[in-house]
Amino acid sequence: MKTSNILKAAFSMSMVIFSVELSAQQPAPNAASPARPPRANPADTEVWEPLPPVVTPGKTLNEVPSDAIVLFDGSNLDEWITVKDKSPAKWTVGGGMFTVNKKTGGGNIETKRSFKDYQLHIEWMVPASIQGAGQGRGNSGLFLASTGGGDAGYELQILDSYNNENKTYVNGMAASIYKQFAPASNPAKKAGEWNVYDISWKAPTFNEDRTVKSPARVTVLFNGVLVHNNVELLGETVFIGKPSYKPYVSAPIKLQSHGDPSEPISFRNIWVRELN
Numbered sequence: 001m002k003t004s005n006i007l008k009a010a011f012s013m014s015m016v017i018f019s020v021e022l023s024a025q026q027p028a029p030n031a032a033s034p035a036r037p038p039r040a041n042p043a044d045t046e047v048w049e050p051l052p053p054v055v056t057p058g059k060t061l062n063e064v065p066s067d068a069i070v071l072f073d074g075s076n077l078d079e080w081i082t083v084k085d086k087s088p089a090k091w092t093v094g095g096g097m098f099t100v101n102k103k104t105g106g107g108n109i110e111t112k113r114s115f116k117d118y119q120l121h122i123e124w125m126v127p128a129s130i131q132g133a134g135q136g137r138g139n140s141g142l143f144l145a146s147t148g149g150g151d152a153g154y155e156l157q158i159l160d161s162y163n164n165e166n167k168t169y170v171n172g173m174a175a176s177i178y179k180q181f182a183p184a185s186n187p188a189k190k191a192g193e194w195n196v197y198d199i200s201w202k203a204p205t206f207n208e209d210r211t212v213k214s215p216a217r218v219t220v221l222f223n224g225v226l227v228h229n230n231v232e233l234l235g236e237t238v239f240i241g242k243p244s245y246k247p248y249v250s251a252p253i254k255l256q257s258h259g260d261p262s263e264p265i266s267f268r269n270i271w272v273r274e275l276n
Helices: 003-025
Strands: 069-072 080-082 092-094 097-099 109-111 118-125 140-145 154-158 195-202 212-214 217-222 225-232 266-274
Touching: 118 140, 140 195, 154 217
Parallel strands: none
Antiparallel strands: 069 266, 080 109, 092 097, 097 266, 118 195, 118 266, 140 154, 195 217, 217 225
């Protein structure tokens, strides 16, 4: 066969193959088009029930919401007892506040009620006449769960830390999770002015074998500034050594009478909302 005829035959064969492949890639004239997915409806992800319960907020941020338990309204300490012997709290009430009073031998006080998960509002003041330095300058503590006598539990520190002028370790300054975490910032007001803690507390839970199922978590606003954001605690507060957990279900809220000459610390406007 002549070379020209061979080339013509090869060209013809390649065109046939190309046509077959092209035909295979095209859908049949009457083939159905792929079905489009149904158009999403925004209502599919709308949740309408159950309705959250209505809570009437205070007229200002410091006023009590309608569903809160008032732990101190300025008039008495009926919601508090002495930790040591469970007798009525002996701190001094006057002027819409109550004040640590070591002379009465009261010691630490705690709520009569026990709580698990909660939102807490509390206001505290170091006296303007405060003396001392470091941990001796207006030292007290808010125990978010009082799990035993003395200083057992989980402590949020109270101390004069205005403008970082009082030199002390940062995981022991105001709004620290004592000996665990320093606050993210320091919005403390000077001695003689009221400070505010707003706290969300998530209690730890435990397995049947007493191991930790879920650790305690806390969020703290200090004078309206977020200083702890859902922080996972390492265990209960200890002064020496490393923290650890011990099982409990619910516990009172405790205020510390530290025992140094820098007191008296004062408190007012305390309320709690149970979240469990």
